[in-house]
Structures are given as C-alpha cells and as structure tokens.
Amino acid sequence: MTAVQKRILINKLALGFSTFSAVIALGFLFWILGVLMMKGIDALNWNIFIYEGSPPGYEDSGLKHALIGQLILVGLATLIGVPLGIMAGTYLSEYGKNSKLAHTIRDISDIMMSAPSIVIGAFVYAIIVMPMGHFSAWAGAIALAIIMIPIILRTTDDMLQLVPGTLREAAFALGAPKYKVIIDVVYRGAKAGILTGVLLGVARVAGETAPLLFTSFNDNFFTTDLNAAMPSLTVTMFNYAISPYDDWQQLGWAAAFILSMFILGLNIVGRLILLAGKRK
Amino acid sequence: MASIIDIKEECALQVRNFDFTYKGAPAPSLKKVTMPIAKHAVTALIGPSGCGKTTLLRAFNRMHDLYPGNKYEGEIEFEGRNILDPKEDLIHLRTKIGMIFQKPTAFPMSIFDNVAYGMRLQGIKNKTELNDRVEKALQDAALWKEVSDRLKNDANGLSGGQQQRLCIARAIAVEPEVLLFDEPTSALDPISTQGIEKLVIELKERVSIIIVTHNMQQAARVSDYTGFMYLGDLIELGHTEELFVTPKEKLTQEYITGKFG
Numbered sequence: 453m454t455a456v457q458k459r460i461l462i463n464k465l466a467l468g469f470s471t472f473s474a475v476i477a478l479g480f481l482f483w484i485l486g487v488l489m490m491k492g493i494d495a496l497n498w499n500i501f502i503y504e505g506s507p508p509g510y511e512d513s514g515l516k517h518a519l520i521g522q523l524i525l526v527g528l529a530t531l532i533g534v535p536l537g538i539m540a541g542t543y544l545s546e547y548g549k550n551s552k553l554a555h556t557i558r559d560i561s562d563i564m565m566s567a568p569s570i571v572i573g574a575f576v577y578a579i580i581v582m583p584m585g586h587f588s589a590w591a592g593a594i595a596l597a598i599i600m601i602p603i604i605l606r607t608t609d610d611m612l613q614l615v616p617g618t619l620r621e622a623a624f625a626l627g628a629p630k631y632k633v634i635i636d637v638v639y640r641g642a643k644a645g646i647l648t649g650v651l652l653g654v655a656r657v658a659g660e661t662a663p664l665l666f667t668s669f670n671d672n673f674f675t676t677d678l679n680a681a682m683p684s685l686t687v688t689m690f691n692y693a694i695s696p697y698d699d700w701q702q703l704g705w706a707a708a709f710i711l712s713m714f715i716l717g718l719n720i721v722g723r724l725i726l727l728a729g730k731r732k
Numbered sequence: 733m734a735s736i737i738d739i740k741e742e743c744a745l746q747v748r749n750f751d752f753t754y755k756g757a758p759a760p761s762l763k764k765v766t767m768p769i770a771k772h773a774v775t776a777l778i779g780p781s782g783c784g785k786t787t788l789l790r791a792f793n794r795m796h797d798l799y800p801g802n803k804y805e806g807e808i809e810f811e812g813r814n815i816l817d818p819k820e821d822l823i824h825l826r827t828k829i830g831m832i833f834q835k836p837t838a839f840p841m842s843i844f845d846n847v848a849y850g851m852r853l854q855g856i857k858n859k860t861e862l863n864d865r866v867e868k869a870l871q872d873a874a875l876w877k878e879v880s881d882r883l884k885n886d887a888n889g890l891s892g893g894q895q896q897r898l899c900i901a902r903a904i905a906v907e908p909e910v911l912l913f914d915e916p917t918s919a920l921d922p923i924s925t926q927g928i929e930k931l932v933i934e935l936k937e938r939v940s941i942i943i944v945t946h947n948m949q950q951a952a953r954v955s956d957y958t959g960f961m962y963l964g965d966l967i968e969l970g971h972t973e974e975l976f977v978t979p980k981e982k983l984t985q986e987y988i989t990g991k992f993g
Contacts, residue, residue, distance in 0.1 A: 626849060626850040
C-alpha cells in the first residue's frame with residue numbers, strides 16, 4: 453500500500469466512524485420521539501383535556517388539572533424570571549461592561565446554569581415552603597424562575613453586546629439620554645435575540661420535575677389557588693408512570709407527549725426567530 | 733511654531749490650549765491645541781492616522797464622556813461658554829452639535845422614525861409638524877425623492893450612501909448649530925461620496941461644519957479652512973487654498989506632497 457492509499461483509507465475510516473457516531477447520537481433522539489409519538493398519540497383523547505385526575509379505574513379521568521397547573525407554573529415563572537433576567541443582562545452589557553462586578557456576575561450566572569435543579573428545589577423548600585408551612589404554586593414558580601434567570605441573563609447580555617457601539621454613539625450624538633438609547637436603539641436591535649433567549653429559557657424550565665417535587669408538589673385535582681400545592685405535567689407524569697395501573701400509565705404517556713411537543717415547539721420557534729433576525 | 737491663522741469672521745467654536753488624555757494613556761493625545769472654527773464654513777481636519785483628528789472632533793460634542801476616565805484640559809468655547817465645564821448639559825450640547833459617523837448608523841426602525849428620532853427626543857409630538865420637518869430634512873439631505881414613497885420601510889433596506897444621507901437628515905432635523913463629520917465617505921462608493929460632498933457644501937449656509945478626512949483631495953474640494961494635525965499637535969490652520977498651495981510649515985508641505993503619511 454502506498455502512502456497516498458494509506459491516507460485515503462484512514463480518511464475513509466475517520467469519516468465512517470464520525471458519521472456512525474452522529475447517526476447513533478441523532479438516532480436516540482428520533483427513537484425517543486418515535487416511541488413518544490406511538491404511545492402518546494395512542495393515549496390522546498378529548499377526555500384528557502376535559503377531566504381532571506381520578507382514582508385508577510375510572511373512565512372520565514384526564515390531565516386538565518396538570519395541563520392548567522403546568523401553564524400557571526411556567527407562566528408565573530416567566531413573569532418573575534424574564535424581567536429579572538433581561539434587566540440583569542442589560543446591566544451587564546450596558547452598565548457593568550468589563551467591570552469586576554460584571555465579570556463576577558457572569559461567572560456566577562454560568563455556574564448557576566449548571567447547578568442541579570433539585571438543589572434549587574431544596575433551596576426554595578428551605579426559604580419558602582418551610583416558613584409558609586405548606587407547598588405552593590408560588591414556591592414552584594420561584595424555583596423555576598431561579599433556573600430561568602441565568603439563561604435569559606446570558607443571552608440578553610450576549611445579544612445586546614452584538615449591537616454595534618456606533619449605533620449607541622449615534623443615538624447619544626442626537627441628545628438621547630442613556631435609558632432612551634437602551635430602549636429605543638439597543639433593545640430594538642437585539643429584539644430577535646432576546647426573544648429567542650426568553651423562549652429557550654421557558655423551554656428549559658417547562659420540562660423540569662425535580663425543583664417542583666418539594667415546592668409546588670402535586671395535586672390530583674384542578675386548582676388555581678397559588679397558595680396551595682399545584683399539579684404539573686412533569687410531576688403528574690412521574691407519579692402516573694411509576695404507578696401499577698394501566699390507565700394511569702396511559703395518561704403518563706399522554707402527558708409526556710404533550711410536554712415534549714410543547715418544548716420542541718418552543719425550541720423550533722426560538723431558533724426560527726433567531727434565523728429570521730440574522731437574515732435581515 | 734504652529735501656524736494658526738486668525739479668523740476675522742465670527743467663530744462657531746474656539747479651542748484654546750486644549751489637552752486631551754485617554755484613560756490610562758501615559759501622555760496626552762492632543763497637546764495644547766488652539767484653533768478657531770469659523771461660523772458657516774467648512775473646516776477640514778487632515779493628517780496621518782493616529783494624529784488626533786477624530787479625538788479632537790469627538791471632543792466637540794463630548795463623545796469621550798461615554799467612556800469614563802478620559803481627561804480634558806483647556807477650553808472649548810461655544811455660544812459664550814466653556815463646553816468642557818463638568819456641569820455642561822451634554823444632552824443639550826449634543827442637540828446643538830450633531831455628528832455623522834464613518835459608517836452609516838441607521839437605527840433599526842423605519843426611515844420616518846429615524847429622521848423623527850431627534851425631534852421626538854425633544855418632545856415634539858405634533859404629527860403635522862413632525863411630517864413637515866421630516867420631509868424638509870430629507871429634502872435638505874437630497875434623499876426625499878428616493879424615499880418619499882416608502883417612509884414606513886425599514887431604514888436598513890437603504891443602500892450605504894442613502895443611509896449616510898439619512899443620518900445627515902436625522903442630524904439636521906434637530907437644527908443644530910454645528911455638524912461634525914467623522915470620515916463620512918470612507919465606507920462609500922465614489923458616486924455616493926460625491927453626493928455627500930455636495931451636501932456638505934450646501935449645508936454650510938446654515939450650519940458650521942467640521943469634517944475629518946483621510947482624503948486630502950476631499951478636504952481641498954469641500955473645505956474653506958483646513959487644519960493639518962500631526963502626533964497630537966495642530967501644525968497649521970489656514971485657508972484651504974493657501975494651505976495646499978503655499979503651506980507655511982515644512983511638515984504640512986511634506987505631508988501634502990506625499991513625503992509621509
């Protein structure tokens with residue numbers, strides 16, 4: 453074998469292995485989605501959206517309680533987390549810049565992003581659930597918001613920094629005060645990026661179970677009381693999936709399917725917005 | 733040693749013994765610059781890269797204040813006061829002394845909103861007045877014909893030359909006394925450059941203009957006065973024709989004849 457032939461062979465082997473690895477990695481994703489689709493769509497029916505939870509064996513049992521609870525929890529977390537995240541990101545990019553404090557905040561935020569979510573659940577349990585004496589939707593939403601903030605903070609910071617400095621200077625040169633420059637020019641320029649960050653942040657917390665286990669806990673019935681335990685798709689899915697009852701397991705599959713489609717949708721929309729923003 | 737002409741007519745700005753030091757720099761970037769800027773005339777600043785032209789230009793609207801730690805000394809007189817005074821109202825100053833940048837800086841909003849931006853900042857809300865003044869500014873910037881039917885379109889859809897004229901329209905819409913041009917054509921093609929130069933000459937009827945340029949021909953074409961700067965010093969300021977034909981300083985002559993630069 454000549455040197456060239458050997459090189460070609462090595463090239464083919466390397467290409468083969470890396471393609472194979474990529475296929476396996478992606479294969480799992482499609483496998484998961486495939487199983488979810490088959491089991492999930494099978495378990496879907498209108499009753500799921502109409503009825504709340506009931507003991508095993510009853511015909512009219514559904515996921516209405518968990519669906520609405522999930523929306524309330526994620527919505528509340530978004531209301532708390534998005535303004536804080538965007539404002540903190542704005543501070544870093546527009547005020548803190550390269551100061552020591554700004555760098556420290558960025559580092560801490562990066563560490564928080566990889567903090568185990570169950571630890572954050574335990575933290576909220578200690579500071580909110582324990583003093584209040586009971587589980588609550590507030591506690592669950594705050595736990596989710598804590599997970600969401602570093603993601604939104606980081607994307608906001610990054611996206612604002614992409615807005616060219618000359619654009620800011622041009623606004624200042626017209627006599628704009630700083631807050632006007634940020635709102636009128638910088639936010640507008642980074643609109644798509646910030647929105648993407650928000651959607652990815654929401655998608656990230658929508659699938660969390662661990663921080664809800666001992667904050668919002670769970671409930672088998674429909675409730676909108678923010679001061680009481682609140683059902684969520686994730687915890688409901690966990691409870692139903694480990695139960696020995698067939699109909700509960702079916703509901704678990706349905707919950708898994710709905711949740712996955714919701715998060716997949718958020719991710720796709722988030723990326724599309726970013727793409728559309730870049731193309732302009 | 734520096735040769736600075738005495739301007740007989742009224743001056744828009746008077747720079748006296750002006751020193752400027754960037755944050756953390758060991759030595760000042762501008763040294764004892766003294767320079768009159770004639771009213772309703774074009775003053776060009778030329779000189780090799782890094783000589784302090786842009787630094788001087790950005791002192792006139794206190795742009796350096798956006799980055800803390802820079803140090804001013806001396807005096808720049810405008811409308812009877814020293815604008816380097818720490819108590820100077822920068823927002824007011826910048827509505828009086830506008831700026832056009834090297835690269836077009838169209839804001840991410842419609843053409844109309846771009847031009848109206850400065851006026852809205854000043855609290856003008858009346859629709860008719862806004863419409864009238866936006867149209868007038870666009871006409872003065874020689875852009876009206878090209879954009880009158882698409883004022884609601886995104887300003888970033890315009891060409892580079894159009895965007896630069898949009899920025900000029902935006903700056904003159906607030907009726908400033910002085911306009912600072914920082915190499916306004918270095919990112920543009922020759923035709924667009926010609927358009928901007930024509931505009932600069934027309935605008936001096938109403939505003940005093942200071943233009944920084946790398947291009948000596950451009951300085952000769954558009955300006956009434958030219959200042960030659962070198963290593964943070966203003967070497968010579970004179971009538972443009974005189975400076976280019978019979979420079980008084982040896983350095984100026986060497987620079988304009990291309991011995992260095």
